[in-house]
Amino acid sequence: MKLKFSKMHGLGNDFMVIDGVRQTVSLSPEHIRELGDRHFGIGFDQLLLVEPAHQPENDFCYRIYNNDGSEVQQCGNGARCFVKFVIEQQLTAKRAIRVETARGVIVPEMDLTGRIVVNMGIPRFTPQEIPFLADTAALAYPIMLSGKPYQIAALSMGNPHAVLRVEDLATAEVATLGPVLESHPSFPERVNAGFMQVIKRNEIALRVYERGAGETLACGTGACAAVVAGIRQGWLDHEVLVHARGGDLTIRWQGEGHAVMMSGPAVTVFTGEIEIGKAS
Numbered sequence: 001m002k003l004k005f006s007k008m009h010g011l012g013n014d015f016m017v018i019d020g021v022r023q024t025v026s027l028s029p030e031h032i033r034e035l036g037d038r039h040f041g042i043g044f045d046q047l048l049l050v051e052p053a054h055q056p057e058n059d060f061c062y063r064i065y066n067n068d069g070s071e072v073q074q075c076g077n078g079a080r081c082f083v084k085f086v087i088e089q090q091l092t093a094k095r096a097i098r099v100e101t102a103r104g105v106i107v108p109e110m111d112l113t114g115r116i117v118v119n120m121g122i123p124r125f126t127p128q129e130i131p132f133l134a135d136t137a138a139l140a141y142p143i144m145l146s147g148k149p150y151q152i153a154a155l156s157m158g159n160p161h162a163v164l165r166v167e168d169l170a171t172a173e174v175a176t177l178g179p180v181l182e183s184h185p186s187f188p189e190r191v192n193a194g195f196m197q198v199i200k201r202n203e204i205a206l207r208v209y210e211r212g213a214g215e216t217l218a219c220g221t222g223a224c225a226a227v228v229a230g231i232r233q234g235w236l237d238h239e240v241l242v243h244a245r246g247g248d249l250t251i252r253w254q255g256e257g258h259a260v261m262m263s264g265p266a267v268t269v270f271t272g273e274i275e276i277g278k279a280s
């Protein structure tokens with residue numbers, strides 16, 4: 001099976017984006033792992049598959065796969081690349097796109113200057129919605145990681161996030177605590193582990209050890225989760241500049257019951273074609 005694709009990134013969080021509207025695409029988790037291999041395949045953090053919408057009021061469906069082959073519910077940097085992709089590929093004449101994901105509809109929009117804003121939906125906090133094993137919802141939860149006590153925030157942006165505040169991101173133990181938190185038994189579907197340093201009330205720095213992908217250069221839903229957690233704790237204002245290792249995002253949230261708004265760039269690196277089953 002030959003597949004046309006675009007290689008894209010949002011602040012260095014990189015994607016293989018496939019048009020599943022004009023192509024018939026059937027990918028097994030093994031195919032995804034092969035394609036995601038940075039030596040024997042294309043290489044990506046996530047694969048994004050664009051499909052026709054299931055509901056008439058929506059424009060597309062978009063499926064997200066981590067490079068370990070797991071299908072997940074949401075991807076913030078991917079949403080910006082998605083809207084750039086469907087416009088560049090002339091799959092739509094719209095600029096604001098209603099996209100079905102595994103956990104609800106999001107609305108990314110690219111204005112005429114190329115700036116992209118995404119309505120990322122309303123964050124969820126009940127343990128059942130995250131999912132997170134706790135008796136009741138709380139602003140922060142005690143958790144043991146590698147034998148030491150920590151406090152984390154836990155919430156869902158459609159996908160599960162844990163946020164740990166650190167004093168200095170440069171010395172944060174992302175490589176050791178990230179995988180421990182990602183697969184902690186309190187998160188039955190695993191979790192994206194964010195490490196947040198508060199610089200000012202409207203500025204943070206963030207590193208995310210992503211579920212199913214390891215540390216990435218940026219994580220859009222992770223940036224949303226960190227800002228939401230910081231606002232709820234009283235550390236941050238309602239519009240925050242987020243410094244990821246790959247660049248900056250702006251996140252806005254007006255509080256409980258409101259959607260999180262994310263704005264940032266998306267880049268197409270190249271387009272290509274690959275024969276499936278010959279990636280390795």
Ligand SMILES: N[C@H](CCC[C@H](N)C(=O)O)C(=O)O
Pocket residue numbers: 013045046064066072073074075076077078159160192210211212213216218219220221222
């Ligand atoms: N690793 C995430 C999916 C990708 C999220 C990230 N790349 C973003 O930009 O939000 C998960 O398993 O939920």
